Amino acid sequence: MAVCTGDPDCMSVGYDEGNCLCYVxxxxxxxxSASFVDIPGWQHFDIQQGRExxxxxxxxDFEYEGSNILYKEVQNYPDNKGTNFVVAFMENSQKSLxxxxxxxxxxxxxxxxxxxxxxxxxxxxxESFTLTSGQTKQIxxxxxxxxxxxxxxxxxxxxxxxDEIIVYGVNKELYSCDAFLxxxxxxxxxxxxxxxxxxxxxxxxxxIAGVFTDTEVNIAxxxxxxxxxxxxxxxxxxxxxxxxxxxxxxxxxxIQTMADLTGTKITSSQPIVVYSxxxxxxxxxxxxxxxxxxxxxxxxxxxxxxxxxxxxxxTTGDFFRxxxxxxNTVVNITGFDYQLNQNISYTLVLQKPGDYIxxxxxxxxxxxxxxxxxxxxxxxxxxQVVEMADPAMIQIPPIEQFGAEYVFTTxxxxxxxxxxxxxxxxxSKHTAGLQLNGVNLxxxxxxxxxxxxxxxxxxxxxxxxxxxxxxxxxxxxxxxYLYGLANYESYGFPAGTRLSPINVQCNLTSGAIPDGIDxxxxxxxxxxxxxxxxTDDDADGQIDEDCxxxxxxxxxxxxxxxxxxxxxxxxxxASLITGASYRSRVxxxxxxxxxxxxxxxxxxxxxxxxxxxxxSCCPLDFSCVSTNDTILCYKVYDMSGKIRNIxxxxxxxxxxxxxxxxxxxxxxxDNSMAAFSGTDYLxxxxxxxxxxxWLYMDGARVIDFFTHWDNQINPxxxxxxxxxxxxxxxxxxxxxxxxxxxxVSGYICEG
Numbered sequence: 001m002a003v004c005t006g007d008p009d010c011m012s013v014g015y016d017e018g019n020c021l022c023y024v025x026x027x028x029x030x031x032x033s034a035s036f037v038d039i040p041g042w043q044h045f046d047i048q049q050g051r052e053x054x055x056x057x058x059x060x061d062f063e064y065e066g067s068n069i070l071y072k073e074v075q076n077y078p079d080n081k082g083t084n085f086v087v088a089f090m091e092n093s094q095k096s097l098x099x100x101x102x103x104x105x106x107x108x109x110x111x112x113x114x115x116x117x118x119x120x121x122x123x124x125x126x127e128s129f130t131l132t133s134g135q136t137k138q139i140x141x142x143x144x145x146x147x148x149x150x151x152x153x154x155x156x157x158x159x160x161x162x163d164e165i166i167v168y169g170v171n172k173e174l175y176s177c178d179a180f181l182x183x184x185x186x187x188x189x190x191x192x193x194x195x196x197x198x199x200x201x202x203x204x205x206x207x208i209a210g211v212f213t214d215t216e217v218n219i220a221x222x223x224x225x226x227x228x229x230x231x232x233x234x235x236x237x238x239x240x241x242x243x244x245x246x247x248x249x250x251x252x253x254x255i256q257t258m259a260d261l262t263g264t265k266i267t268s269s270q271p272i273v274v275y276s277x278x279x280x281x282x283x284x285x286x287x288x289x290x291x292x293x294x295x296x297x298x299x300x301x302x303x304x305x306x307x308x309x310x311x312x313x314x315t316t317g318d319f320f321r322x323x324x325x326x327x328n329t330v331v332n333i334t335g336f337d338y339q340l341n342q343n344i345s346y347t348l349v350l351q352k353p354g355d356y357i358x359x360x361x362x363x364x365x366x367x368x369x370x371x372x373x374x375x376x377x378x379x380x381x382x383x384q385v386v387e388m389a390d391p392a393m394i395q396i397p398p399i400e401q402f403g404a405e406y407v408f409t410t411x412x413x414x415x416x417x418x419x420x421x422x423x424x425x426x427x428s429k430h431t432a433g434l435q436l437n438g439v440n441l442x443x444x445x446x447x448x449x450x451x452x453x454x455x456x457x458x459x460x461x462x463x464x465x466x467x468x469x470x471x472x473x474x475x476x477x478x479x480x481y482l483y484g485l486a487n488y489e490s491y492g493f494p495a496g497t498r499l500s501p502i503n504v505q506c507n508l509t510s511g512a513i514p515d516g517i518d519x520x521x522x523x524x525x526x527x528x529x530x531x532x533x534x535t536d537d538d539a540d541g542q543i544d545e546d547c548x549x550x551x552x553x554x555x556x557x558x559x560x561x562x563x564x565x566x567x568x569x570x571x572x573x574a575s576l577i578t579g580a581s582y583r584s585r586v587x588x589x590x591x592x593x594x595x596x597x598x599x600x601x602x603x604x605x606x607x608x609x610x611x612x613x614x615x616s617c618c619p620l621d622f623s624c625v626s627t628n629d630t631i632l633c634y635k636v637y638d639m640s641g642k643i644r645n646i647x648x649x650x651x652x653x654x655x656x657x658x659x660x661x662x663x664x665x666x667x668x669x670d671n672s673m674a675a676f677s678g679t680d681y682l683x684x685x686x687x688x689x690x691x692x693x694w695l696y697m698d699g700a701r702v703i704d705f706f707t708h709w710d711n712q713i714n715p716x717x718x719x720x721x722x723x724x725x726x727x728x729x730x731x732x733x734x735x736x737x738x739x740x741x742x743x744v745s746g747y748i749c750e751g
Contacts, residue, residue: 076164076184076186077498077514077515077516077549078186078187078498078499078500078501078516078517079187079403079496079497079498079499079500079516080166080181080182080183080184080187080494080496080497080499081106081164081165081166081184081407081496082164082165082183082184082185082186082187083160083161083162083163083164083165083184084158084159084160084161084184084185084186085158085159085160085167085182085183085184085185086156086157086158086159086185086209086210086211086249086250086273087101087156087157087159087167087169087182087209087273088145088147088155088156088157088207088209088252088273088275089145089146089147089155089169089171089207090146090147090171090205090206090207090254090275090277090279090291090293091146091147091148091149091203091205091254091256091279092146092171092172092173092176092279092280092291093173093176093202093279093280093289093291094173094174094176095143095146095148095173096143096173096174097143097172097173097174097414098140098141098142098143099140099141099142099143099145099146099169099170099171099172100138100139100140100141100169100170100172100411101115101138101139101141101157101159101167101168101169101170102136102137102138102139102167102168102169102170102409102411103115103131103136103137103139103159103161103165103166103167104131104135104136104137104165104166104407104408104409104466105131105132105133105135105161105163105164105165105166105407106133106164106166106405106407106468106595107132107133107163107164107595108132108133108555108591108592108593108595108596108597108598109132109163110130110131110132111130111131111132111161111162111163111164111165112128112129112130112161112162113127113128113129113130113131113137113159113160113161113162113165114126114127114128114158114159114160114161115127115128115139115157115158115159116157116158117145117155117156117157117158117250118156118158118249118250119154119156119249119250119251120144120145120153120154120155120156120250122144123142123144125141125142125145125157127139131165132598133407133468133592133595133597133598134466134468134597134598135466136409136466138412141157145157146171147207147252147254148254149254149256150230150231150232150254150255150256151253151254152233152245152251152252152253153251153252153253154250154251154252155250155252156209156210156249156250156251156252156273157250158250159182166407166408166409166496167181167182167184168180168181168182168408168409168411168493169182169293169295170411170491171291171293172291172411172414173291173414174414174415174489175288175289175290175390175414175488175489176280176289176290176291176489177290177291177390177411177414177489177490177491178277178290178291178292178293178392178393178490178491178492179293179411179491179492179493180275180293180294180295180493181294181295181395181493181494181495181496181497182295183273183295183297183499185211185271187298187301187499188211188271188272188273188298189271189297189298189299189300189301190267190268190269190270190271190272190298191265191266191267191268191298191299191300192265192266192267192272192274192296192297192298192299193262193263193264193265193266193296193299193323193325193353193354193376194206194261194262194263194264194266194274194276194296195262195276195277195294195296195321195323195356195376195378195393196260196261196262196276196277196278196292197277197278197281197283197292197319197380197391197393198224198259198260198262199260199281200258200260200278200279200281201278201280201281201282201289202278202279202280202281202289203256203257203258203278203279204256204257204258204259204260204261204262204277204278204279205254205255205256205257205261205276205277205278205279206254206255206261206264206266206274206275206276206277207252207253207254207255207274207275207276208247208252208253208254208266208272208273208274209250209251209252209272209273209274209275210247210248210249210250210251210252210272210273211249211270211271211272211273212248212249212270212271213248213249214246214248215246215247215248215268215269215270215272216244216245216246216268216269217244217245217246217247217253217266217267217268217269217272218242218243218244218266218267218268219242219243219244219245219255219264219265219266220240220241220242220264220265220266220267220354221237221238221239221240221241221242221243221261221264222239222240222261222262222263222264222265222354223238223239223257223259223260223261223264224239224259224260224262225239225259225260226238226239228257228258228259230243230255230256230257232255233245243255247268247272256279261276262321262323262356263323263354263355263356264354265353265354271298273295274295274296275293275294275295275296276293276294276296277291277292277293277294277393278291278292278393279291280292281391282383282391283319283380283381283382283383283391284316284317284319284382284383284385285316285382285383285385286316286382286383286384286385287383288383288384288389288390288391288488289383289390289391290383290390290391290392290489290490292380292391292392292393293393294378294393294394294395294493295395296376296395297376297395297397297497297499298499299325299374299376299503300501300502300503300504301401301498301499301500301501301502301503302325302374302375302376302398302502302503303374303375303397303398303399303400303401303502303503304370304371304372304373304374304375304398304400305368305369305370305371305398305399305400306368306369306377306396306397306398306399307366307367307368307369307396307399307425307450307453307455307457307479308320308333308335308361308365308366308367308369308377308379308396309366309423309425309457309459309481310361310362310363310364310365310366311363311381311389311421311423311483311485311492312421312423312459312461312483313387313419313421313485314363314381314382314387314389314485315363315386315387316363316382316383316385316386316387316389317360317361317362317363317365317382318360318361318363318379318380318381318382319358319359319360319361319379319380319382320358320359320360320361320377320378320379320380320396321356321357321358321377321378321380322348322350322356322357322358322359322369322371322375322376322377323350323354323355323356323375323376323377323378324350324351324352324353324354324355324356324373324375325353325373325374325375325376325503326353326373326374327351327352327353328349328350328351328372328373329349329350329355329371329372329373329375330347330348330349330350330371330372331347331348331349331350331357331369331370331371331372331375332345332346332347332369332370332371333345333346333347333348333359333367333368333369334367334368334370334451334452335361335365335366335367335368335450335451336365336366336367336449336451337362337364337365338364338365338366338448339362339363339364340362340364343451344365344367346359350375358380366448366449366450366451366457367450367451368450368451368452368453368455374502374503376395377395377396377398378393378394378395378396379393379394379396379492380392380393380394381393381394381483381490381492384487384488388419388485388486388487389485389490390485390486390488390489390490391490392483392490392491392492393492394481394483394492394493394494395493395494396481396494397479397494397497397498398502399479400498400500400502400523400525401497401498401499401500401502402425402477402478402479402497402498403477403478403480403496403497403498404470404471404473404474404475404476404477404478404548404549405468405469405470405471405496405552405595406422406467406468406469406470406480406495406496407466407467407468407469407496408422408466408467408469408480408482408495408496409465409466409467410462410463410464410465410467410482410484411484411491412464413484413486413489414489415486415487415489416486417463417464417486418464418484418485418486418489418490418491419461419484419485419486420461420462420463420464420482420483420484421459421460421461421462421482421483421484421485422436422459422460422462422467422469422480422481422482422495423457423458423459423480423481423482423483424457424458424459424460424469424478424479424480424481425450425455425456425457425478425479426455426456426458426471426476426478426479427454427455427456427476427478428447428449428454428455428456429454430471430473430476430478431445431447431456433471433472433473433476434469434470434471434478435468435469435470435471435472436460436462436467436468436469437467437468437597438468438554438597438600441460445458445460446458468597469495470552472551473529473551474526474529474548474549474550474551474552475526475527475528475529475537475538475548477525479494480494480495480496481493481494481495482494482495498516498525500516500517500518500525501517502518502525506518506521507521508520508521511526511528511544511545511546511547512530512544512547513547514526514530514547514548514549514550518546519545519546520540520542520545520546522538522540522546524538524546525546526546526547526548526549527546527548528543528544528545528546528547528548529547529548529551530544530547530548531550549594549595550593550594551594552592552593552594552595552596552597553590553591553592553593553594553596554592554596554597555587555588555590555591555592555596555597555598555599556587556589556590556599557585557586557587557589557599557601558585558586558587558588558589559585560583560584560585560605561583561584561585562583563581563582563583564581564582564583565581566579566580566581566609566610566611566612567579567580567581567611567613568611568613568614568616568617570616570617579608579609579610579611579614580606580607580608580609581606581607581609582604582605582606582607583604583605584603584604584605585603586603587599587603614626614631615631615633617631617633618631618633618751619633619635619655619751621635622634622635622749622751623635623636623672625668625669625671625672626668627664627667627668627671630662630664630665630668632665632668632669632672632750633750633751634658634669634748634749634750634751635655635748635749635751636676636681636746636748637649637746637747637748637749638676638677638678638745638746639746639747640678640743640744640745640746641743641744642740642741642742642743642744643682643724643726643738643739643740643741643742643743643744644740644741646682646744646746646747647682647724647740647747649747649749650747650749650750653749655749655750655751656684656697656749656750657682657683657684657697657747657748657749657750658683658684658727658748658749658750659683659684659685659696659750660683661696661700661702676745677745678744678745678746679728679745680726680727680728680736680738680744680745681726681727681744681745681746681747681748682724682725682726682727682744682746682747682748683725683726683727683735683747683748684696684697684725684750685697685702685724685725686722686723686724686725687722687723687737694725702725722739722740723737723738723739723740724737724738724739724740725737726738726744727748
């Protein structure tokens, strides 16, 4: 595949047969988007006028007229943050609610995001928006994008961004919900094992989404029932059979059965996306059911050390599935049950790749899991029995993949709000540096010891919203998981994870640049601060051999400016004129850097005031009178004529007929000593029927509090319709009703 070359801020575009390596801007003249595959590390940035690209070299599904592309380099670390995602949704129990995407970012500057359905048009998806740290975009997508039954389709979505974002998927129906953490394209793999709960109330299932053109996929079925057969594309497959197929970008394939699919091995010639779980099921003795789903981590990211935690406030316990990737895998579990007040340990042996064992852990059991070879571990949350909750499936990242920061957003319950828990595991000597949205955790935070380790476990309850949970040191790593519960509904997923290829042969590489890789092959990732102090941060006798990202710097406000002079804010009518004074401040003391938090609060403050220059808002040739905060801009037109001929003159000049809709306005007009040469002038208001209300031209009723008008309420009708209000000047601005055929001395416009 050709590599972009040239100026790093605006790259030329390389192409591979069948794939366009640029994101194609969607012109208004077409409702379709070209499918594309980006070189990892190079992403679409913005539209730049005046630049041309040779789009005829790209392969599209439709005729395209051209585009202007600007590229910039993006550093992608192997974790759940990325710039290019392919997302799909498995079948749920019903087809009532839309599926949802949540997109957020840790970047303290504006990120442009585009969500499309490149190969699905019934309906199509196109969402374009920007966000920055602390902001989240929730996108509702038609449930037509769910897969249904055993099927092949083209329902995958593309999520691309100008810099790193975090993406979550929520597959929700009433009382049937789960959510997953999406992984970007740059960390996808070519080997996966599926996981489901069994026995399942509805079907177990997995879904594969294509990313690259002409990808060969082999599915080695592992079914716990030798009599079960799966029909796919006119063939039937049993346990041990291999389904062979080819996939292109955004193709989707879903497989379902009532047997257990756990341990099914999926391999591919190029990276793919794999989801696994259950359409809907109960777990344990409870009868409540939920959809289960997680995006599978490729086997190259599996690890050997894990920590398990119970779900806060629950008492029913949960189930844990251990899945092997290699022969003769020995797994040792040691922990402490805080209800029984005793240590518990046991050993599992997984003979072959894809073998699995499920074990029950009580809601008071915290454990360390150590395996002889890489495994994956899933927590399957039990059904509701007494306390409020529901099943969910959570993929547990290994300790080796712990991160230094988790940026996450809580999903929303179908009937209100979830109770959301952020559960975390941290080394005992690093609890002091933990922060939630830039605020240190309280010194009273309670922790549970993980037996046989220096790790502690705890949780915080968070309301619906967006959060950053991090340590002040970028070389302190900890685990984070998110779980939300409500009545007969719940969700769960890791709040984030590294996805470094730790399950492959390690090669010594330069660690001078932070890259999310174990450069010195010591089992640690980015463990040196590299701050120029010649400190051996990991005490291995080497200095700066595996550099971490620089620590985040949170933004702080500079001082406020002085309050400005009270200025008039001119509305479209004089009655809308207000006054305001303001002061401002800048987030640069320091400015946020290295994914530090934005300054909290507003950059601008206003307060209402009465400006001294209210009349400056009046049109130049209008008279102006004011009192307190009320202003009247008016102009008298001494232009006699019939009402029917002059009633629209103000509007034709862009103004309104004078509208006396407050006592203040009537009073200041009365006191203005305006010079009228005639006897009566047309103002705003007319009556459309006998004995009916007087109305302004916009249909509002003329209210009756005017001092000089009291004796004129509901004037005598001569059984003529369409009568207009005329202001008389000789007797203190009393008014009469006149027909449109009668003459007046002129009219008064209001600016």
